[in-house]
Structure formats: C-alpha cells, structure tokens
C-alpha cells in the first residue's frame with residue numbers, strides 16, 4: 438500500500454472581530470490541511486500547526502522523499518522525514534509539516550484496518566473526555582473585564598468544567614481580571630491562566646504570589662520557552678502548577694523541559710511537535726518523569742480528533758481507584774474552520790466529548806467547506 442499522492446490545502450477565514458493575546462492580534466484564522474492518498478484509493482487527513490504557507494512548503498519538501506513508501510509503515514516514513522529535516526530544522530515549522538503527514542498516515546492506517554486510531558495506539562483508557570474552554574482573549578473595548586466575565590459565565594452555562602483565560606496585560610490588570618472571573622464562575626469550575634510567555638521570571642513570580650490563594654489550576658507559558666531554568670525557579674516558588682510546551686518540538690525538546698523540572702503539565706501540539714507518532718513517545722517520557730500531559734490543541738476538527746484519540750490512550754499517572762479525568766483543550770474563539778470543516782461535527786454532552794469510534798481519525802473533511810475557505814494560488 439504505497440503513498441501515491443500528497444496534497445495540501447491552505448484554508449483561511451477573516452474574523453468578524455479580531456482578538457488579541459499578550460503578543461499580538463489575530464485578524465484571520467489560517468490553517469494548512471493535508472490529504473495523503475494511497476495507491477488503493479484510501480486517503481487520510483492531517484493538519485499542521487503554524488504559519489500555513491510555510492507548513493504547505495514543508496509538505497512539498499517532504500513529498501519527494503516519501504512518495505512510494507508504504508503508507509502503513511508510519512514510523513518508517515516518520516524517520517525518513519525526520520532525517521531529511523534534521524540538518525536544517527531540529528525545531529520549528531518544518532516539523533509541523535512532518536506532523537501533518539504523520540497524522541494523515543495514522544488516519545489511513547485506521548481506515549485500512551477498520552479501527553479508530555485510539556485502538557491502534559493500544560486502546561482507549563477512557564470513553565469520554567473532559568474539555569476545558571480556551572477563550573477570554575483580549576479585544577479593544579472599554580469594559581473588557583465585564584465582557585470577559587460574561588464570556589466566562591457563558592462557558593460555565595455551556596457545561597465546561599474548566600476555563601482558560603489569557604493574562605499578560607500587566608500584573609495589576611491580570612490580578613483584577615483573574616479575581617473577577619474566578620469570583621463569577623465559582624469553585625465548581627476550574628480556572629487556568631495563560632500568559633503566552635509575556636513575563637520575566639520576576640514578574641511571573643509576582644503574579645503567582647498575588648493569585649496564590651485563588652486555586653488556579655495551572656499557569657501556562659509564564660516565561661519565555663527558552664528559559665527552562667526560569668520555569669523551574671517559578672515552580673519551586675509557587676503552589677500553582679506550571680504548564681508549557683506548545684512551542685516545544687520532538688521528544689528531544691521535551692526532554693529538556695523534563696530534565697530541567699520545568700513543568701507540572703506538558704503541552705505538546707500534536708500538529709507541530711511531531712505528529713501522533715512522536716507525541717505518543719513524548720507521553721511515555723512525560724509519564725516516566727511523572728509529568729502530566731495535556732496536548733495544546735488548536736485548529737480544525739482534524740487536529741481536535743487527533744487529540745481525542747491520543748488523550749483517550751494516555752495512562753493515568755499515578756493510577757488510583759478514581760482516576761483524575763484528563764483535560765482536553767477546546768478553543769472557543771471565533772473559528773468557522775474548526776466548527777464546519779469536518780464531519781461529523783464535534784459535539785459536547787453534559788460537559789464531555791465522546792471519544793470517536795469510527796475508523797482512523799473518525800472524521801472526513803467537508804469538500805464544500807474546503808472549497809469555500811480555500812486560499813486559491
């Protein structure tokens with residue numbers, strides 16, 4: 438079963454309202470999808486996380502080396518792509534292209550054997566997944582705090598058991614906004630904060646000190662992803678769990694996070710850090726170091742389905758009679774590409790997502806929507 442064709446598609450949506458995080462604003466959502474087709478006609482979908490045109494160029498780069506390889510031998514293909522990129526791109530967007538192709542090969546394998554990816558990975562250990570809402574981004578408006586509180590209450594009403602908010606507006610504003618949101622949602626909904634590496638170690642410590650009593654579930658990307666020891670020093674000085682890893686790549690990158698005792702929660706993006714093949718390895722390593730793993734997930738239903746399969750396969754660590762339920766990130770910002778690009782749509786029941794049961798990823802891309810949002814060359 439040979440790889441016959443690899444096609445990439447850049448899709449883009451202009452947002453009705455731009456949104457901001459601590460670094461810059463988004464006016465569009467642009468994503469690169471890949472479809473890999475085998476010589477028997479079986480095809481699989483994958484997705485890369487990062488600048489879509491660069492991901493597309495990366496997919497084109499790998500094409501020449503993997504066409505004709507066995508589509509079912511995804512580790513062999515992975516290694517070929519890894520070695521072809523190693524001299525130029527040990528980290529970064531070329532690995533998002535590798536990740537996209539890897540996910541598509543898992544999709545093909547699942548369809549070929551008639552099994553969901555979670556089964557191919559060794560089986561699902563849970564049947565439903567607890568998503569947390571990622572939202573509460575900044576917009577330019579006069580009453581931002583009130584707007585964010587309303588948004589948080591909406592997620593609570595929708596049944597989310599956890600909500601992640603953006604921080605990074607400066608310590609005083611962050612404290613004010615975080616307290617207002619926590620007060621509004623109460624103790625039965627967990628609250629995480631994410632600064633997208635907005636702070637120095639000193640500033641991150643100040644913020645932790647002032648939020649220490651609030652019961653924050655984690656502080657994500659508090660400092661620069663380059664500062665492994667800064668992460669560790671922060672961890673040693675706060676009771677708030679520290680999360681990070683969405684800018685980290687491959688098991689070699691995560692090894693640095695783990696060796697440096699930088700995080701309580703590792704957050705590889707399956708569509709960037711090396712695909713399902715590599716993130717399963719990273720998960721095994723996280724488990725070895727006693728670190729929790731909650732993938733960063735952002736993008737279309739292809740990326741979200743890949744995350745659901747992986748999460749359902751994670752070992753609880755440590756195990757106990759009533760295991761903690763693993764989290765899954767569910768972005769709630771305006772994104773038509775996420776909501777309508779795949780079928781079946783992702784639905785949430787009583788605050789949970791059902792682990793997909795169809796062969797492969799368990800979704801197909803809606804060709805009409807693909808055409809509608811496709812960036813024509």
Ligand SMILES: [Mg+2]
Nearest residue numbers: 631657658683
């Ligand atoms: Mg983040």
